[in-house]
Amino acid sequence: MKYIFVILFLFVTLLKAQERPNIVFILTDDQSYDLLGCTGNAVVQTPNIDKIAQEGILFTNAHVTSAICTPSRISILLSQYERKHGVNFNSGTSVSDTAWENSYPVILRNSGYYTGWVGKNHAPIGEGGYDSGHGTKF
Incomplete structure (x- = not known):
């Protein structure tokens, strides 16, 4: 029984010692x-x-589900087809705040990761689409 506790302790220690990947x-x-x-x-x-x-x-x-940059980018961020998220190219549509809360960048951030976005954004979030100023939610 003593050996089981030692092995269990070492196993838990190893699990705790592993860092999350970048x-x-x-x-x-x-x-x-x-x-x-x-x-x-x-x-x-x-x-x-x-x-x-x-x-x-x-x-x-x-593979991408849309041949246009904005809808395909949103599909990647939300894991949804364009017909589900409804964001088109330059049409004033945008990702709802509720949908964004389930995106992989937000899930990573809520899990303790630092998240950021560098370069071309074109991921309209919140009411107002590209002009909403919500691009900083990464």
Whole structure:
């Protein structure tokens, strides 16, 4: 019985000692699969992204549900098809605050991660869409 407690204590200690992984999610618009060195392009040199792909995870079979940037980006953030989230391209539609609270950036933030967004946003959140000023909710 004594050994079981020792093993259990060591197991719990190991679980507690593990750090959460860092998550860097890189999303680009209108980029063909083979435009990076890590995906086979012999002309374009992308050594830093190639290293990230080598040391992390490179998705080699990813597809979008919409051919337009804003709806596909919202689909990724919310894990929903465009017909469900209803955000179109430049039409004044936006993600509701309720839907945004279930997005993966908010779930990560609520789990103790620091989240941020750098670059092209085009993720209208809250009433008013792009002009709402809610783009800082990342």
